[in-house]
Amino acid sequence: MRKMQLLRNLRARFKEIKTNFEYKEMKFSILFLFLLSVLNVPVLAANRGMEFQNMNAVNSADTLINISGKVTDITGAPLQGVSVVVQEQNKGTMTDDRGNYHLTGIRKSATLVFSHVGMLVKTEPVNGREVVNITLEPLPVTTDDIVVTGFFKKNKASYTGSALTFTGEQLKSVAPTNVFEALTMLTPGLTVTENNSLGSNPNAIPDILVRGVTSFANNDQTVNQPLIVRDGTIISVRDLYDMDINEIATITILKDASAAALYGARAANGVIVIERNKLTSGKMKVIYNFVGSMQFPDFSGYNLLEPKDKLEYERLAGLYTSTDHLRQQSLDSLYNVRFMDINRGVNTDWMSKPSRIGISNDHSIRLAGGAGNARYELNARFGNVEGVMKGDFRKRYGLGFALEYNTPSGFTFTNRTNLSRTAIQYSPYGSFSSYTKMNPYDRVYDDFGQFRKTLSWDMNNPLYEASLGSFSKAMTQNLSNDFDMRWRMSTRFTLTSHINFLLNGGNTEMYTSPLSGVYKNITDLSQRGSLSMTNNNGLTYSGNVVLNYNEALPKQSLLTANLGGNLNHTNNKYSSFSGIGFYADALRSINFASSYPIGGAPGGSQDLNADVAGFLNLNYLFRNRYYFDGVYQISGSSKFGANNRYSHFWSAGLGWNLHNEEFLKNDWLDIFKLRVSTGYTGKVSFAPYQALTTYRYNIDLNYLNGIGAIPITIGNPDLRWERTMNYNAGADISILKRRINLSADVYLRKTTDLVIDKTIPPSAGATIGKDNLGEIENKGIEIKLDGYVIQGKEWNWQLGANITHNRNKILKISNALKATNDRNNALNTLAPLPQFQEGESTTALKVVRSAGIDPATGKEVFIKLNGDRTFVFDPADKVVVGDLQPKVLGTFYSVLSYKRFTAATYFRFFFDQYIYNTTLASKVEGSNPMFNADYRVFDSRWKKPGDIALYRNIADQSLPYQTTRFVQKENTLTLSRFNLSYELGQQWLKKIRANKASIGVSMNDIFRLSTVQIERGTDYLFSRGFDLNLNIIF
């Protein structure tokens, strides 16, 4: 009642306005109009006109009535806490525990708005009725109509950018255990870089790239990783990797400026937005998910020599010949012993020794429900992944609790607490490559069943090393708390805020047994064995506030505005120390260390930074046909000095819903949308002290009566944010009742102001400075096409494909990078080091052209730049022969379902990727004859004058020069996944008293066809196998 009184007072006070239009709304409108006028947006006039129309409409009010009614869900159960708002009047109430509501003094022509969390909002005109009963439908987890940008949701109908959204279910139906794989399969433009050395190591976090690289990086792609946001909080790739896939409601990939500008300052590499499951009300549900997996090592890239051939290779390479008479005798007998061993049947399969069948399981259980105004969820997860190398694991533990509370006045409070822990252990067997070089004629054990410590050619037995107690393990632990508040101030305004606290900690331990071969030459027991430990802990807090404004305008027009800000503060500390002198293999704790390493000191570092941002987003949809979208963001980071601390980012987009035009209205066209967007995104990839001269104390500067501090480097106060200018144009077409859908995007991304090293004359006081000098351009096409070949009641068959083409080009580099190029160029490493050259790609492959092997000498003939042939290698003759990134890559898939069965097949392919075949360069040529090698060493190498051979003289052991002979064009087709699933029918469900249940089998990496034969998984094997997954809701 007080409420009404105050309202009356207010009305009196603002009598001159002569309207009962709500003052509050006026004020906000004025605020927004002001902001609009600042931005010179022409929609202003339209908006103002609208307000007056409203006032006129409201002035002709009619008689008042009382209304009551009941709100239920689709099952007929009453819903408590549903907010009922009278749209034209400042009135509202909430339903009681029986779902009933009562309103007095409502105009006959009024409209009621019923809203409830997790339910679709329903608008119902009163039309003079006094009883209005309503059934609310649950909000489906759908991705069709909205785009989640992390801070707020956007209407897809008026979205101008390039974004894709998938539900957790969709991802699981592609790859039940691997979010990354599922994302690659479904998203054109997103790639997970395959790491040939790390293979299927479960403890190797994959690298993701969205629309190409935007930084110069040698091997580490972390600078090119997209930003990952979970419920408004930035998380690391590792956090996503360890996240329970069942917790994911949706994942959205934002690829261009119009979406990414919200994170402007950090979005240059794209943004991945994750939303966790929303809490739903109703009686308690128990949801259980199980994934069991069996993975088998994939040796298909390996073609090692058989014992007999290996021995022959050794002989041909001259290992058993000596000019010294006595030496020759002993070599002869050595050869004979080995020859006899082989004939006795010694053939050790070294590759199988460290590998195993990896068996993994993952359990996830959720208890969720709610009554009245409150909802809750409890979840727990345990997963244990074992790789295909013996002894390793990645164990994930999770425990979460979420609580949500709605007030009748339009507030929603949600709190989620999650505790997660990941414990990992690396395989004690070490690198797989140490097994592939073992000779098959060597036995593992001696006559007494003990490991032979030394094998042929004085090699250490890696299995002996693995049998010791050495280990390398790590643990990380996170406690994360998310608090969300949502305030529906009125039908037009919503205020949301989000606060996250993340406490993280972790440690790593690396123990080398005192019995290890590393200490072969150390006799002092107090110096043998070592344990290194690192610890880290930190606190991150972040938060955002967003004010959302929605105004439905006449003639199917809509104005949306979002004004918000966010901040982020990270503080992580690391410390490390080690102990040595472990007197026995079994003593593996730090308390058994006898001392610190001589001259060793504890280490440590700190990562402390903060950033803030404010943004305004405007979206205007005109007659459901034309729409405009604009974002402005201002970002500040602690990494800059006061001069350039803040930077501005913006994006603007236009779209046209052609399908809503009269001239295109027809039965077969559902969607025909054209959209363009442009704008800036940015990133910061340097340390704070490089912008702002910073002194660091150092114990090395201890100076008798005090301690010294010197500048870490000369700061460049003019250092600016790296910015990427994005242009995107796209079309979305759906025809025949959405049976065929096509999305196509072309883009150009120009990253300017890349912060790279600049060499300066040392007389300045430093030799390297950072400056905004580099420029990289990425352009490409992305196509997503899918269609239903069969769409029926029982049979459904969907076919789809994603195709990506990206071209990367360096526009500008600095003198320091040029100098690095020259250095990299001159080094003859196994594979060519990156060469950054203006006009070429960052991943260009540059080698010297080869004319093949001279049949007379077995030596390689090189082609100089001017075409001359020579035996002399000169790195200056290198030319770009191809790109390490494929020209075209993509996926295609088929999903066939019959009744409750679904069979899905996913293929992955890429064309025109050039690789430098390191297997050829190290296992065929350049191979050490003492190690085992690829069979081609035997077949394809030059042995005597006149041989037309692909590879050099078999006796030549030197590392081959980087030439075109080792460059191969790779076209590959992989059958990545084959999934079968079955959803249980009602009879079955009744028997197990479940509401819903499904079961499925997913096979991964079933086959791979490639034009290149290369050893895959050199340090860790690739695997193939199958997952069994089970999903039950009680």
Place this chain on the structure above:
Amino acid sequence: MRSMNFIKNISNLNTLLSTKVIMILSVAILLLSTSCNKFLDVRPEGELPEKQLLTDANGFEAALFGVYGSMNSRSLYGENLSHNATEVLAQYFVCPGNNNAVNLGAYNYGFSSVESLFQDVWSKSYSSIAYTNNVLKNLERFSPQNLEYYNIYKGEALGLRAFLHFDLVRLFCENIQLNPTASGIPYSTDFALKAPKFSRLDTVYNYIINDLLEAETLLKDDEQYLTFPKNNPSTPFLRDRETHFNLYAMQATLARVYLSKGDNVNAALYAEKVISSGKFKLQDKTEISNGISKGMIAPKEAVFGLYSNKYFSTVKDRFWLQTSFYSYDNRSNISIIYNDIQGGHDYRWDAFFKLPASQTDKLRFSKLVDPYQVNDQEYLRPADRIKGINLIRLPEMYYIAAEALLATNSEKARNYFDAVISSRGLVALKDRVPAVPLTVNMITDDRYKEFIGEGQTFFNMKRLNLNITDPLMKVIPASKAIYVVPIPKIEFDYRN
């Protein structure tokens, strides 16, 4: 229930008092914008932006200690400019099989490791200079009124800047007396990612002299702070002034600079200022033979030296141990140089060298090796023995005075020279029968003996444009090729 009420209250506010909402919002925005900068001002521990560090005495002192600490680096006085590069160039030491030493001794400046060694000297010197420039730059915001030791900080920084530039000039430029208009080096006075311009050699000299003269007035108070015998003030920064670039270090450097330039009048003037200050005394022969300055900042004699606790391990490996291809041996005729019996016994021979204890042992150069550390007897160290590196010692002032006065006042000149040699146990020239007149050669010869391992001899030979006799007694004629170390290529490569 209470919380429900609270929430209802909020919602009342919501629906009615929109003015308040707007006010709260605007206040929040205001607060946000002002607190943003504060929120963003975060730095890891141990790292301080210059504007935060250089705001008080502690900050400036830390920054100056930082400069001294950086001069200790092995690229500079911690090794190359004290006992390694310069001394191999002066042909004191040999190390057969060590490519770096062999090529250094052959003045083969193009050899890659020699080239990179001097590139390090060049860049590290300029880094240290840049650090002093930043101190000076930040001092501009202060005055003696609001910073108690403003003058000392500024004086030390200016002095160090000149001192470091002067050593670069001596190494990388031609002899100014032969070609005053030769090209010099860049004289750096700024702290920015921009290289200073090259100046003509005589201009560089003027810059150096100007900086030193300015420092002289600023460091006036050192007359009180530096006492003989040492009586340390309580302020840490003012203690052990000989480890700082003090007033007398400044005067001594000026004497060096003037002598190099050929300005004998001023050279003598400043050398005598240091000598007559009474703050330093020549050690006597017992002190010499007791080796009280071994590996330490010479008691009584050091005008300027750098404290270093790492110097010992550097010199131990280089001179005390006998590691093949690493440790340096003395030139073969070293004994003859010191034991020229004409003037009596030179106590420096026993003090600077350790005679071989066995047949397999070699003569070791022990002048720089701290006996307390090498014998593991730290507990015996007297409180005033500071581990470190001597950069300017009093005898040099006597040599400079003697040389500068030789033409005009040979009597006085000989007295200065006699003071040094008699303190080293030799018979003074005046007292010899018959009395011997002083010559420049005598000064040069004695300097050679006095300054072994201190990085001064090569510059002295260059100043006098002397021919050099290598350990194999081959005479290398004086030339630009041996005396001028080429400026590193990288200095020119990236100049635009």
